[in-house]
Amino acid sequence: MRVLLMGNPNVGKSAIFSRLTGSHVVVSNYAGTTVEYTRGFLQLEERELEVIDVPGTYDLEPTNRAEAVASEMIAGGELIINVVDASHLERSLHLTLQLLLTGKPVVVALNMWDEAQKAGITIDTARLEQLLGVPVVPTCALTGDGMVVLKSRVQEARSSSLVSENGASLWQKAAEISQKVQKAPERASTFRDKLDHTTVHPVLGPVFALFVLLVSFGFVAYFGNFLHEMLEGVFELLWLPVAAWISGLMGGAGMLHDILIGTLIDGEIHFEESFGLLTTGLYIPLAVVLPYIFSFYLVLSILEDIGYLPRLGVVVDALMQRLGIHGLSIVPMMLGIGCNVPGVMAGRMLETRKERFIVGTLIAIAVPCMAQQAMVIGLLGQAGLSGLAIVYGTLFVLWMVMGAIMNRFLKGESPEMLIDLPPYRMPYWESLWKKIYMRMNGFIRSALPYVLLGVFIVNLFYTLGVIGYISQVFAPVITGLFGLPGEAGGALIVGFLRKDVAVGMLAPLGMELNQLIVASVVLMVYFPCIATFVVLFKELGVRDLLKLTLIMILVVVITGGGLHLLLQATGF
Amino acid sequence: MYKSLIELDLREEAEVVAFNGSSLMNRRLEGMGIRQGKKISRISSQYIRGPVIISVDGHQAAMGRGMATKLIVKPAERNGV
Ligand SMILES: Nc1nc2c(ncn2[C@@H]2O[C@H](COP(=O)(O)OP(=O)(O)O)[C@@H](O)[C@H]2O)c(=O)[nH]1
Numbered sequence: 294m295r296v297l298l299m300g301n302p303n304v305g306k307s308a309i310f311s312r313l314t315g316s317h318v319v320v321s322n323y324a325g326t327t328v329e330y331t332r333g334f335l336q337l338e339e340r341e342l343e344v345i346d347v348p349g350t351y352d353l354e355p356t357n358r359a360e361a362v363a364s365e366m367i368a369g370g371e372l373i374i375n376v377v378d379a380s381h382l383e384r385s386l387h388l389t390l391q392l393l394l395t396g397k398p399v400v401v402a403l404n405m406w407d408e409a410q411k412a413g414i415t416i417d418t419a420r421l422e423q424l425l426g427v428p429v430v431p432t433c434a435l436t437g438d439g440m441v442v443l444k445s446r447v448q449e450a451r452s453s454s455l456v457s458e459n460g461a462s463l464w465q466k467a468a469e470i471s472q473k474v475q476k477a478p479e480r481a482s483t484f485r486d487k488l489d490h491t492t493v494h495p496v497l498g499p500v501f502a503l504f505v506l507l508v509s510f511g512f513v514a515y516f517g518n519f520l521h522e523m524l525e526g527v528f529e530l531l532w533l534p535v536a537a538w539i540s541g542l543m544g545g546a547g548m549l550h551d552i553l554i555g556t557l558i559d560g561e562i563h564f565e566e567s568f569g570l571l572t573t574g575l576y577i578p579l580a581v582v583l584p585y586i587f588s589f590y591l592v593l594s595i596l597e598d599i600g601y602l603p604r605l606g607v608v609v610d611a612l613m614q615r616l617g618i619h620g621l622s623i624v625p626m627m628l629g630i631g632c633n634v635p636g637v638m639a640g641r642m643l644e645t646r647k648e649r650f651i652v653g654t655l656i657a658i659a660v661p662c663m664a665q666q667a668m669v670i671g672l673l674g675q676a677g678l679s680g681l682a683i684v685y686g687t688l689f690v691l692w693m694v695m696g697a698i699m700n701r702f703l704k705g706e707s708p709e710m711l712i713d714l715p716p717y718r719m720p721y722w723e724s725l726w727k728k729i730y731m732r733m734n735g736f737i738r739s740a741l742p743y744v745l746l747g748v749f750i751v752n753l754f755y756t757l758g759v760i761g762y763i764s765q766v767f768a769p770v771i772t773g774l775f776g777l778p779g780e781a782g783g784a785l786i787v788g789f790l791r792k793d794v795a796v797g798m799l800a801p802l803g804m805e806l807n808q809l810i811v812a813s814v815v816l817m818v819y820f821p822c823i824a825t826f827v828v829l830f831k832e833l834g835v836r837d838l839l840k841l842t843l844i845m846i847l848v849v850v851i852t853g854g855g856l857h858l859l860l861q862a863t864g865f
Numbered sequence: 866m867y868k869s870l871i872e873l874d875l876r877e878e879a880e881v882v883a884f885n886g887s888s889l890m891n892r893r894l895e896g897m898g899i900r901q902g903k904k905i906s907r908i909s910s911q912y913i914r915g916p917v918i919i920s921v922d923g924h925q926a927a928m929g930r931g932m933a934t935k936l937i938v939k940p941a942e943r944n945g946v
Binding site for chain 1: 889890892893895896897898900909911912913914916918922924925927928930932
């Protein structure tokens, strides 16, 4: 039997889901789309129920794509667990009534019970149960209170005898019911309200945001490096002997050896420089990029579950409006810093095609993913911070200018933001963990296979001499336009398939700092990888993807060429 | 006397009367509990045409300035005014 978990956003639905289903989750794609949802299993005596975490929604009549999925999913469920926010009863009940009217059996979890109590709200659950005609169970997903009762009463779920009425009166009905069952005192201002106030204060808000971002990126750099060093140790200890054994089997040379193991450095495998599928090909994504992606999504998900992200959206809204997107688009952008794939996918929370196009384009072109950043830091890091500062500064200017231009010339609407600011809350670690897993999944499941395929193709081309040929063909452009040595052309093309090799090929060319800067910007601006290309195609469609590609080529040429001239003129 | 939300003084209490925008927007507002008869007040506004923070029915939300201009409210009667 399939059970749907439904409720408004921020009512603790994910936390309840984790409580019900334990640690085993499956991420699935919703029939033919890239919309992902989580599934888990609930053991009830001898029966095993499949539980689906449906995206949060306010209304069964959808107002955006994510909500559209929620209402379509109803058809596929036999039972609904409706999660309700006890501290905002009336509002939650509106959705509850709509769910009851679908005729499906429903059980209501009255979550955030602890918050309601703290606010002095009392709810007569027996009476509520009677009025709704379905079981009602108070819960606190944070501590797990009420979960046993909820599980046992799932079997009692039944269709309500409430009769259908038109839309306006559903609200009246919700208000009526909540007045009958709830006693709520006037709200007093608390410490939390004050904190709340600071973080969206017109002056203190941006200062606080800057502070949060600095601390977050500091943590990512530090913790990411810590994890990287650990994994590096694991690779050296466990994988190196295996790879060396395989290398030995193949006699240390030959075409297959070149593809799988790569070149031996002083007769030994070197994870950073051998460039084989099984050496550098596994090492870079798993031991270098993954630790940073994980650290990044850890921080981002904590900020989200605490409730800070919508506030950050408020603070940056005025700026983002100039780019034709509202403040909440900062969320897909930030996700894109980890891996562009989940970033682009998150863009679907935006309502109009114009917004989704702008967000997709900005992420693909001006938001560097962890793999790109690792690559560029590897290339420029030794030369000091000034080079990196120029690269990141250029990307930021690009981000703003491109956004402003697209906003100006693209047809379509950019709606304003409208967002709930839920109170700050303690994250529930298990659902936090699942969310991070979901996000990493974008990288592991969608990007990693392409990375490995890319390694294979590049190595094949390399041994066949194709790369050298392409290099020669493009050399005049690369030299004339960007002022880079001709050999860099091969590296830039390879970079589409493999970031690690691109660096490996650029590093020994003995380029000047200004050339390294131009090469880095070009590497970051053009498509991050094939995986991003594929999700962009799924999210935007062929026509918009072609448009985006055109913009990208223009931007690469203009920015790369312009930067080259600028650095030359200033004698950098 | 009706006003738009944006014209309301900070923390001045009012009641939602109507929304002069698209029906889709109206539905979204309703879903968030911002609908006729609800007590509403403006808590703060961001600079340079950023969004407006409101408090409605015991919770907070942020909405764009254009939206706030279209939200018609009725300020509560104040004693002695
Ligand atoms: N105090 C309290 N916090 C909760 C409860 N349930 C969830 N939370 C927290 O509320 C936040 C939002 O919960 P989440 O499950 O992400 O909400 P969703 O958007 O409905 O999936 C998280 O920080 C949770 O830890 C609860 O019953 N009481």
